[in-house]
Amino acid sequence: GENVEQHPSTLSVQEGDSAVIKCTYSDSASNYFPWYKQELGKGPQLIIDIRSNVGEKKDQRIAVTLNKTAKHFSLHITETQPEDSAVYFCAAIGGVSGAGSYQLTFGKGTKLSVIP
C-alpha cells in the first residue's frame, strides 16, 4: 500500500516569513494529493489539492508543488500570519480498494507555529 512521509513534524516561523512542509509518497500510481489544515479543537479541513497532471497550484498565500519523478510534493505558505498556526497533513490516494473507491493515506502531520 501507499506510504506517506511528512517533514518536519514541528515548524516555527516568524510572522511574515515563509513556511515549507514536504512529503514523499511510495506508490507511483498515486495521482491526487490534498493538504488538510487542523486548527485546535477542530477536525482537519481541505485547504488545497493537486493532481498528478499539474506541477504547481496556487491559492493566494498557499501553493503546492508536485514532482512525480521524485515522488514528493510540498506545501508553501508565504507571508505567514498567526492564524496559519495549526497542524497540517499531507495525503495521497493509496490505490484502489473495493467498490471502485480510493483510500487516502495521510502523513503524520506538521505542527506549524507562527510567532508574532
Add this chain to the structure above:
Amino acid sequence: EADIYQTPRYLVIGTGKKITLECSQTMGHDKMYWYQQDPGMELHLIHYSYGVNSTEKGDLSSESTVSRIRTEHFPLTLESARPSHTSQYLCASSELWGTADNEQFFGPGTRLTVL
C-alpha cells in the same frame, strides 16, 4: 463549513462502561470514516463504510465496532472502555463514486478519556 456533526464533543467515563460516539452528516455522502488521532497528531483509520449495511476495518486494529443503518449516521461503539481507548476520535465523510479525488469532510471530533 462542512455539515458533519459529532456528539459528544468531550466524554469522561470509567473503565468497563459501554459508550457510543455519534456521527451524522447531511451531505448525502455514501462513504464515511472513523479515525483515531493520537497525541502525536497522527491520524489512524479504524473503520469505514461504503454505504448502508457496509462496514470495513481500517488500517489500525480497534476494539470498537461500527454500524451503518442509515446513510447519514455512522455510530462507533466501545462495549467495554479501557484507559487505552483514551484518544480523539474523528468522523469524516466523502462521496463514493466519481473521480478518485474525493474530499473528506471531517467532524469536530470527540475527545474520549477513560479513567
